[in-house]
Amino acid sequence: MSAATGTGAGRRRDARPAAASPVFDTLSATTWIDIAVLTGLSLLAVAGFEPAFGHYAFAQAAIGGIVVGGGVALLGRLLRISWPLTTVIALAAYFLFGTALALPGQALYGVLPSLDSLSGLVVGAVFGWSDAVTLQAPLEAPPYVAVVPYVAGWLVSLVSVTLAVRWLPRVRRPSAGRAAVLLAGPVLLLLSAILLGTRDPFFAGVRGVLFAGIALVWLAWRRARFARDRVETDSGVRRSRLLGGAAVVLGAVLVGALAGSVLAPPASSRFVVRDEITPPFDPLDYPSPLAGFRKYTKELQKTKLFTVTGLKQGQVIRLATMDSYDGVVWSVASPGSDSDASGAFELLGSTIPRPPLFTAGASSTATIDVLGYSDVWLPTLGYTNTLTFDSHTGQDPASTVRVNTATGTAAVTSGVRNGLDYTVGATAQKIPNDRALAKVPPAKLTLPSVTNVPDVVSAKAEEYAGSADTAIQKLRNIERSLKSLGYLSHGRASDPVPSRAGQGADRMTDLLSKSPMVGDQEQYASAFALMARRLGYPTRVVMGFAPKVSGGTTTVTGDDVTAWDEVAFEGVGWVPFFPTPTKTDAPKNQTTKPKLEPQPQVRQPPPADPRADDLLTPVKTKDNDPKDKASTFRLPVWAWVVLGVVGIPLLAYFVPLLLIAALKRRRRRRRETAGPPDRRAAGAWDELTDGYAELGLDVPDRATRLQAAAALEEQSAAQDLPVPDGGLRDLARHVDAAVFDGSVVDEERVQHAWTSADDALGRATKAAGPLRSRLAAFRYRRARRA
Template identity: 80%
Template sequence: MTATTASVRRDGSGATASTPLFDRPSTTTWIDVAVIVGLSLLAVVGFEPAFGHYAFAAAAVGGIVVGGGVALLGRLLRLSVPLTAIIALAAYFLLGTPLALPGLALYGVLPSLDSLSGLVLGAVFGWSDAVTLQAPLEAPPYVAVVPYVGGWLVSFVSLTLAVRWLPRIRKPAVGRAAVLLIGPVLLFVAAILLGTRDPFFAGVRGVAFAGVALVWLAWRRRRFARDHFGMDAAVRRSRLLGGAAVVVGAVVVGALAGTLLAPPAASRFVVRDEVTPPFDPLDYPSPLAGFRKYTKDLQKTKLFTVRGLTEGQVVRLATMDSYDGVVWSVAEPGSDTDASGAFELLGSTIPEPPLFEPGATSTATIDILDYSDVWLPALGYLDRLGFDAYTGTDPAGTVRVNTATGTTAVTSGVKEGLRYTMQATAQKVPNDRQLQKVPPARLTLPSVTNVPDVVSAKAEEYAGSATTAIQKLRNIERSLKNLGFLSHGRASDPVPSRAGQGADRMTDLLTKSPMVGDQEQYASAFALMARRLGYPTRVVMGFAPKVTGDTTTVTGNDVTAWDEVAFDGVGWVPFFPTPTKTDAPKNQTTKPKLEPQPQVRQPPPADPRAEDLLTPVKTKENEKKEQKHAFQLPAWVWVVGGIVAVPLVLALVPLLVITLLKRRRRRKRRSTGPPDRRAAGAWDELTDRYAELGLTLPERATRLQTAAALAEQSRRQDLPLPEDGLDDLARHVDAAVFDGSEVAEERVAEAWSSADATVGAATKAAGPLRARLAAFRYRRRPRARRA
């Protein structure tokens, strides 16, 4: 039913005619609007690596809705462009507070002075801050305005052109319609430039964006031709179906190719690395090279104090995984994300390490006394870091963190008077029995070069006849501790010990008797032998002080070094190969006198046999004979194989990839973390499997509310349910997670068996077609981040 008239006019016959109150766009214009909105949504999804955990979604989508809604409202109400722009600006400030800055709003929705100023600062300065802060971007609060203002501006300008300017064009110029794509393309590029080295479905998004844009431009041209010259409906339908098939095929093939052929993350161009130059550890001396400085010159010097240190806890200083035959050092920047040189800016939230099983969490306050270096002493893998006192400028802007190694650096220097409080989580270390069947992790670490041959020989000798990785590593660790003696090379030590970790020092350590050195040599030798056996190993330097009450003073005599080896799904397991014995026999450490040996004349070299000097010559006749005997497949075999193989690959490769992802998801949920987390993983697996069957999961609901929603949908779709429904399993998991008691393994196994039985029955009852479609679906849950 059309709207009432806004005014009355008379035509030539004297009759009255009404002017419609709303100027309704045509179907073509609505399709243009849908395409621009869809492309804008594809573009803003790219902000996920920068903001993380879809925290930007409300602001980005809200900006698109606010800007596009005002543009459509101005067209429907026949408002002028300047008036529409004023309304859009007012809507930006009025609705921007609850969408982008809800934490600064009054009563959760009303604008405040802080939120209004944040909307201005975010639109002007948020873009520069977004490339100078570490992801995920959470502070300052106005940085959340970046996706909001980007979506708002692009949607308002693009949809204004789509509903006001494009319908007036009467020429089939594709270039004029392409003007509408400028805004979504700029938004797409902005999301890429503000991102990190980890892309968010780059291949799928890029191919989908390009495919939709190209098909829309072609449709616009054909639409004009049909309106002006006419076109058969069957031809139009066939072209539409053909274009849709091309888009779907391009997305599938492009996504697979983009996933398989994507360059490594280290080679990606990241604006934040160019605006703020990455921290280069090679500009500073290797931490391990100064080991003897602590044991000799700073032996009794008070370096810093730690309040909150527990017995047996070590202080991490730096992690090194690059060796050049002279020294162990931190890798160069731009290397793999698992390497020791991948430092990032400090943000409000520090991401969890990529290979890590969390253990105990502790909080400590450290006061720097006579310690001066670029490496910040820490108690494990940082969760939070705050500076309480400092001299000069605030060091927070010069902090660089490597989450993979637990190393923190301050480019402005760690100096006397600095006080900071940190919350850190230690690596959970399983016992050797639990590691018997666990293989080493597959990581790409910097290569070790110029390693002496004696290292390989001793690695095989010390590892012995062990068959598992943990047994070989423990044998090497035990051999070094039993055969070696400890000496820092001080005057008070029973025997001298040469400093260094180069190839010549490693040869002396492993060939001379007795074996004498300190943590610098033994940690280096263990790491080289483990790397020769193919195990990802790194050297860690730090301090191991004795706890003396609430506040512990750390001196140079507390310096130490140890090794860490990565195990698949577990994390980095520490090894301490340094012996504690100091009573090495003195008479065997003296340097023997050189005695001249009689010269022996060497016999002349034997003449090589005549046949060894002959080189077979390849002639054309031999090549023809070889070609006759070579087996070649007929051409029709290749044609038939291509026709059959290509569809099979397009169908089976996605299914294989999704199957592997599901297995990995299930394995991590069932085997990673404490028992209560693994019990909760059973419920997560059940809900994901139901979602893949096509059921809708409520957002922000408890397990009982989710169980009720799934049960209602299952009854409507004739899917079987357990006798007690899903409520019983939901209560079982809630009890395991929240009652505070120790969760037994039997409760975990019971939760998983119940979840598997329920999902299996539902999948079987859904039918073969629906089960096949579910096999091609993968529900990716947001990654949990620690506060």
């Protein structure tokens, strides 16, 4: 029974099913601490995006990316999912949660992804980085720019946590250096937030010191863990070491934070990518807007360019602003110019900041519907605050719009075409009266230079400005003189007098030299700007349209084109000037015909027979031109052959020889005269070894002077080269004593070293033979010693 019972019991035990393995894997406490540290460092790093995005609008996307990436990596390890499948799940989670976290405005029902949000997650991850360094901070539009902190946090957290839960626990020989690999992701995230930011950091000193302190404490703790795994240590010793290290790091954090706040470098010395990257729009790739002025007045005079709804009486439409002149045309400055210049364009954001030099006036909103206008420059009003496009028209160029906040102009790189409909919200510049401006000096701005200006501009600037005391009076005098002395003509057939197009130096000379002055806005605005810049006033030329407002909707044609000037006043802004006259009845130039006096009639001889000229034989006469008397000296052919055969080899031989000889003289002069006496004594040995090396001997590179002397003596004996009395070793000992014995080295010891070196090298060169000495003359070596 007992046997049967035992056998049955054994069978029952064998029949018992094996225990199932747990679904979830477990992680050690050390790994959980690693995850917490990496997550905390990543949160500290993404806080640096605040200056670029502002108002903590990035926080939801950045923190959400860290949670999504780290959570997928952690769940993949706990569920024992392979890392390739975990990567696929992470990508799915990126698109599933990215809409609600980074692009909530494009989500369905606030959380579900849409086609627009999915494409935005892809575009933002690829192109959002380049747009983030060209957009005006804070980054609010286009919407896909918000994907940048989301994808950065997602990727860094995914990789860092994956390494913490899969790679680091399985390292055979763990060390603090291997643990430091996990810090690469948070460090890169910290650097990216700095580079994409602005010159105004977000608690840079505190965040940097805190980041370094946490990383150091974690590495020290990790090192202690590795040491304990190898050799068991008393718990009290470990605790004291950890507390001591934490106290030191905490003190360093506090001191560093305080010192960083007080001794922080100025914001101007901070390196950010947005200050170094040239915006993708280059105005110089397009023709100067002012150069096409006559196209509007002639070809597009009656063409309906666009309609404006909401335009007020007397309000002008701004098209382009130019402040660079090269003697040919006024043009928009290059993108690399100053931020106040006309070429500093940036991507369009949801809000457009006000210009740096501006006094706000009346605000207005207008809707513009493009008809026959086609160009890269976008018609706007005043200084644009907001710019929205009607997506129902099929054109939404928001991603290709570039704005210049300093000039109030905008451009569309994809082109402004028929059917484009957009709304402009703008604020006008407040213009004080001349009495108030009399107390205001011109602004001190750095604008692109004007070059190739004709001399007549300077003369007329002084003449027209007169003896006024203030800048506004001088500018008004110039404006008044041009309007009163000039006449308006667009050069059309219907104009009373002709007018040549252009704004170059020759056209300015023609305008200001001839009487009367005849031209249109292109010439008068150019002349006024050149004269104002000649007087030292920051001036720019603006091209736009000045239509007559009648009713709610105004149709703008090519005949409404105009140009004016703006001068910057300190603390006020850019004050407009309109120097173009309105008179068109310019007097025509009348040429008086000379009075004809009747002459007495004289009987003419009969015409000669032209055939008689053929009977005359032409006779060649000697040319008396003195230039031909002087015969040109020419070398015979054989002389050229001799020069080529003999001269070229001589040049090929002597030119390198002279050049190398000059280098050797320079080398010797510097060794013999430059530096203290001990160095000059050592230079004698260097000169000796270089000479032996140029003779073909092998000088050891890594050897003492005594070792090198022994090697040279051995080679000299083998090649039948003489060695001075006492050998080269006496010279080596003499130089070593001068360098290392610490005594005062006088000039006699220096000269002894050089004399001995020259004597030894001279004997060796003489004994080497003519061929070997000639080859040595073409070699150049320079010993270099630490």
